[in-house]
Amino acid sequence: MIKRKLMMVERIMYVDSETPVNVVYTAKIKGEISEENFSVALHKIQQKHPLLRVSIDHKSAKYPFFVEEKEISPIPLRIVERKTDQDWLLESENEWYRIFEDKKKPMAQIVWVKGSTASEILWVMPHCICDGTTGITLLREVLALLDDTSIELNSYEGFDSVNDFLPADFNLKKKKRKARFYLMMAKLFFLIQRKSKDRNLGKNYAIHRKLDAETTKIITGKCKANGISVHALLCSAFIQAFKETQGRNAKGKVISPVDVRHFIPEIQQDHIFAFAPTVELSLKKGTQDLVENAKYIKKDLVEKIEKTETRELLWMGENMHPVVDRMISMLKSSKGGHDVTLSNMGKIDIPGEYKNFQLETIFSPTVAFPWLNSNTLVTTTYNQQMDFTLMSNEDFLPKEEAKKIKDKAIELLIS
Incomplete structure (x- = not known):
């Protein structure tokens, strides 16, 4: 239980x-x-x-x-x-x-x-x-x-705590000192941080776009020809689209979640779990070439994933509960340092043909975050068709501006 x-x-x-x-x-x-x-x-x-x-x-x-x-x-x-x-x-x-x-x-x-x-x-x-x-x-x-x-x-048993995921050689005594230091620094940060009254009070929305198989093939073909991943190209295109649409107001960065199951195999593919470690990605300085930036992002992503200590990250987080309410408050009032949270779920592995019906398509998930910067892009590919959902809030990113960003990014992807 x-x-x-x-x-x-x-x-x-x-x-x-x-x-x-x-x-x-x-x-x-x-x-x-x-x-x-x-x-x-x-x-x-x-x-x-x-x-x-x-x-x-x-x-x-x-x-x-x-x-x-x-x-x-x-x-x-x-x-x-x-x-x-x-x-x-x-x-x-x-x-x-x-x-x-x-x-x-x-x-x-x-x-x-x-x-x-x-x-x-x-x-x-x-x-x-x-x-x-x-x-x-x-x-x-x-x-x-x-x-x-x-x-x-x-069926399977749920885990009791994050300690279930710790390796046998985890130095608890040493890590506890590290955790106490991080908690002290977090408390100090929130103590000196100026509280903002900014909030998202506008209407949440979702913009949806599904590309046909021919257009999707153009994007995947570009990736294969240049030795880059679809994810890296998506990041490059959307960062550039924000930059061209918003000018100096663009941040030039995306946050990308990574499936925790890559790091902790005990959490199996068919188990329910909520945590996804994230990495911050940006364009290569000095170039606006889409493919060159995608190559840089791919390399940067691989390096950051290799350095991610997910088990320790989960455990360390359990020592930060005293400041979680302040973290949430900051998310609700801070514009953040990124343009969008970009989650590319890749090819969806679900059968298309059944005895009694046919699975025509999968739509990318939607979500409405209560954060001030609620910009979220989710992409999936099913039946050789790439699908996009772009979510935000009218106060932070007007819907018409979001449509321009989405259209510009797709234009870059297929050009």
Whole structure:
């Protein structure tokens, strides 16, 4: 039974009991599915994943903690009539503001945008229990079970604390001194930092764009020809697009999350987990050449990933709980030093053909962060089609300006 304190990174994404930070993962299918199959599928998925059986207790202790509920209700299914091809995006934006506060209900929701021949299936979860890989896993599992309810899923035990991920040679005594120093410096930083009253009060939005297979092939072909990764080219293009659109107001940097499973194999690909270490990337000084900058970014990313001590990072974060509220306050009021958080989830590994329906496409996840700088770009590729969702807030980045940035970046990618 799970009963553990939220990790520092989970607490940041949790924010507080009154602030929803939900991620929405969407798949579009062609064909027929039954409501009865949803009940079976969601039951099996809930029995597999421990975090789909928990609530958050934010009252009983100093810091919030997960509690596994013995008699938790099934994952809810909300059915909406499908009228247009854009209904999924509207429902996605609606679900950003769902607060999972009922202790007897799971922190997950399915929305079925139901049409006569086409439907969208939306997984909705708070970001404090999931990352991008989690969302793809849950889409893969629900599609497989909707097609064949006899499939069995293997359950697993949740971890008790970040200590479960520490190597045998972890020098706890030495690291504790280091942690105390970092905490002292963090307290000093927040003590002298001037508090800002700036907040995002405008409307959150999401801009969506799916490229066709031919256009996507131009981008992947450019990467292969120049020995660069798609991720590096995306970073180069969007940094340049911000620069050309915003001029001196652009920061010239992106923040990129990296799948934690690369560093901690005990967290398996099909396990729910929320933490993703991040790296900061920028253009090469003295050049505006898109490909040259992408080569520089690729090299920089590899070097920074190699230096990342993820296990220590997780453990060190657990010593920073006294300043988490100040961290959250700073995120809500600081413009930050980056243009956008760019998460490229790459090629999505989910089958396309099923006995009873066809998976037509995957839409990139959407999320609305409460931070002042809530600029977020998520990209995925499915069925040889690259997909973009760009999210922000009208106060910080007007929607029309975001569209110009997105269009400019795509122009750079395919030029």
